[in-house]
Amino acid sequence: MGQIVTLLLRSANCLSRVALGSVSRSPTHPKPFGREKRGGGRRRWWAILPFCMLLACQFREQDRILITAPVTLSPEPLILTPRPPLTATGYFNKLCIAVPPGYEEDTQRWQLRAPDGSLIEFSAVLQARSGAQVELDSLSFTHARTKRYACLSRRGMDDYGDEQYGQVVLRATVAIETHEIRWFSTDKG
Numbered sequence: 531m532g533q534i535v536t537l538l539l540r541s542a543n544c545l546s547r548v549a550l551g552s553v554s555r556s557p558t559h560p561k562p563f564g565r566e567k568r569g570g571g572r573r574r575w576w577a578i579l580p581f582c583m584l585l586a587c588q589f590r591e592q593d594r595i596l597i598t599a600p601v602t603l604s605p606e607p608l609i610l611t612p613r614p615p616l617t618a619t620g621y622f623n624k625l626c627i628a629v630p631p632g633y634e635e636d637t638q639r640w641q642l643r644a645p646d647g648s649l650i651e652f653s654a655v656l657q658a659r660s661g662a663q664v665e666l667d668s669l670s671f672t673h674a675r676t677k678r679y680a681c682l683s684r685r686g687m688d689d690y691g692d693e694q695y696g697q698v699v700l701r702a703t704v705a706i707e708t709h710e711i712r713w714f715s716t717d718k719g
Contacts, residue, residue: 603702626679628710
């Protein structure tokens with residue numbers, strides 16, 4: 531969070547200097563910070579508007595680790611209570627489960643295949659504080675540098691507005707041990 535704030539402050543400082551016309555155009559003759567006297571000192575705030583909009587859209591995302599310890603998903607429900615509650619602020623919202631080595635992705639059936647050949651289906655339900663329940667019913671696979679994830683999502687989560695989800699109920703048709711569960715909410719596809 532601190533890195534984002536620092537980046538925003540640096541970007542705002544740089545953009546305000548550009549808008550005020552105080553950025554030096556020559557590396558041999560630097561100008562002091564402040565309004566440039568030459569050229570009437572016109573403020574060009576309209577020039578930074580697209581950059582501010584881009585920055586605002588760029589940081590509308592969540593990437594939260596919900597579990598980093600070994601846990602077994604099975605037909606019995608595993609109930610997670612994230613603090614603070616999850617929100618679906620982005621257009622793309624996914625609950626991702628780290629896939630252990632030896633498991634294969636079956637993209638024909640959109641399931642995970644265990645080393646013994648059995649197929650694993652995941653289910654997840656987000657329970658909102660208002661009592662609403664949202665089932666994440668679409669499975670996809672995501673690859674990171676050193677990890678693979680089976681991700682559950684639902685189209686149209688943006689219809690739920692500013693809903694806060696205080697519980698996540700997870701199940702798997704066959705027992706599988708994972709070491710990480712994450713929540714992604716972003717506008718980037």
